[in-house]
Amino acid sequence: MDENAAQASTGASGLAPPAIVVMGVAGCGKSAVGIALATALDTVFIEGDRLHPSENVARMARGEPLTDQLREGWLDAIGEQIRATIAKGQGVVAACSALKRGYRERLRGFCPDIVFLYLEIDPATARRRVGNRKGHFMPASLVDSQFAILDPPGQDERALTLDATGPVDELVGQAMRLVRRS
Known part of the structure; x- marks a missing residue:
């Protein structure tokens, strides 16, 4: 991630409040890292899974991947x-x-x-x-379909890639160091 991206995400420095999207395939830890990062930054957390229309949830629960149009x-x-x-002057972390x-x-x-x-x-x-998650609509059978369409962020995108196999607190620490850098 370039220096401008880090500066743009640093609300404490008087710039715009941070707007961060924690992204990646199912099972990478978007929600866990997102919640912990939002807490550390004292920002709003948005759980993207909760915003799926019921038709999308039912489709995924049946093991059917979503199309671009459905997304x-x-x-x-x-x-x-x-x-x-952001319009309310608050920072946000979304999964x-x-x-x-x-x-x-x-x-x-x-x-x-x-x-x-990006949690790789x-x-x-x-x-x-x-497969080990309990009570989530996304079955393990859909993981491969997510990898099939995955287009990791390019070097020209405002993105930071982290190894998602690390502990949540370490991932949040890495993200915080970047966000605080000016």
């Missing part, structure tokens, strides 16, 4: 919540897979200064983690 309204709901939170560049660009349409925190993980670890 559009969901991404817009997340983007609108990010925009509304959203944002698997494709186009999805990230759609979210940037709501808030151009979003910084993406291998397929076997992601499948194991998703």
Whole structure:
């Protein structure tokens, strides 16, 4: 991530409040890292999974991957919540897979200064983690479909890549060091 991205995400320095999207495939730890990061930054946390329309949840629960078209309204709901939170002068951390560049660009349409925190993980670890989750609609059988469409952030994107197999507190610490750097 470039220095400008770090500066744009540093609310404590008097710049715009941070807008961070924790992204990656199912099982990478988006929610756990996102909640901990939002707490550390004293910002609002948005759980993207809760904004899926019921039709999307039912489809995934049946083991059917979402199409780009089915994701559009969901991404817009997340983007609108990010925009509304920033408009109130509050920082925000959102958990959203944002698997494709186009999805990230759609979210940037709501808030151009979003910084993406990409939690990189291998397929076997992601499948194991998703398989061990209790009470979540996303089955482990869909993990491979997420890797099939995954377009990791490019060097020209405002993004930081972290190894998602590390402990949550270490991942948050790495993200905090970047966010606080000016």
